[in-house]
Amino acid sequence: AQSVTQPDIHITVSEGASLELRCNYSYGATPYLFWYVQSPGQGLQLLLKYFSGDTLVQGIKGFEAEFKRSQSSFNLRKPSVHWSDAAEYFCAVGLNSGGYQKVTFGIGTKLQVIP
Amino acid sequence: DTGVSQNPRHKITKRGQNVTFRCDPISEHNRLYWYRQTLGQGPEFLTYFQNEAQLEKSRLLSDRFSAERPKGSFSTLEIQRTEQGDSAMYLCASSAPPGNTIYFGEGSWLTVV
Numbered sequence: 001a002q003s004v005t006q007p008d009i010h011i012t013v014s015e016g017a018s019l020e021l022r023c024n025y026s027y028g029a030t031p032y033l034f035w036y037v038q039s040p041g042q043g044l045q046l047l048l049k050y051f052s053g054d055t056l057v058q059g060i061k062g063f064e065a066e067f068k069r070s071q072s073s074f075n076l077r078k079p080s081v082h083w084s085d086a087a088e089y090f091c092a093v094g095l096n097s098g099g100y101q102k103v104t105f106g107i108g109t110k111l112q113v114i115p
Numbered sequence: 116d117t118g119v120s121q122n123p124r125h126k127i128t129k130r131g132q133n134v135t136f137r138c139d140p141i142s143e144h145n146r147l148y149w150y151r152q153t154l155g156q157g158p159e160f161l162t163y164f165q166n167e168a169q170l171e172k173s174r175l176l177s178d179r180f181s182a183e184r185p186k187g188s189f190s191t192l193e194i195q196r197t198e199q200g201d202s203a204m205y206l207c208a209s210s211a212p213p214g215n216t217i218y219f220g221e222g223s224w225l226t227v228v
Binding site: 004034036041042043044045046049051090092094096100101102103104105106107108 | 119146148155156165170206210214215216217218219221222224
């Protein structure tokens with residue numbers, strides 16, 4: 001079964017600083033990988049996804065993520081954080097099986113942005 | 116707005132009462148999912164529909180939970196005889212081939228008192 005590890009429960013960065021959120025997955029084959037963002041009390045918004053091809057994927061809101069097969073990682077990055085990026089970020093791995101995505105989520109990383 | 120729609124957004128109920136949540140997926144999406152999220156956790160899969168057929172249910176979905184998608188469009192999730200442990204956010208999502216990227220609704224918060 002697939003699993004996702006987000007080792008950082010909580011991260012604080014200064015506005016304008018760069019950001020990297022870590023994600024490691026466990027899965028026997030090349031997975032489908034996702035990053036979602038969740039504001040307090042809200043649903044999840046898809047930031048970006050990786051299915052195949054270029055290992056550096058661009059998403060919305062200036063985020064990008066890099067798939068590294070050798071490290072089983074899919075870290076999320078942003079060069080300059082804005083105060084509005086404060087939210088919880090979830091990494092997820094999907095198995096496309098039986099015609100649907102069986103997605104397993106990590107525990108999430110809560111991002112705090114300070115002035 | 117053509118996103119996934121859920122209602123009610125918030126529900127407070129007394130223990131032992133029944134509650135029902137509704138989900139309207141993105142119109143062209145024939146795959147529909149229910150997830151549950153508790154505080155400090157990521158979403159956990161509950162069940163999946165392809166059109167009107169419920170094809171998979173998690174062991175998290177006890178006998179008190181029932182989900183339907185009668186015409187392959189909207190779906191309902193009913194919880195009978197609610198317990199305090201049912202307090203959570205219930206998320207609906209939908210997808211369509213190819214790729215089946217999952218898009219989530221805003222969620223329905225349940226508080227059982």
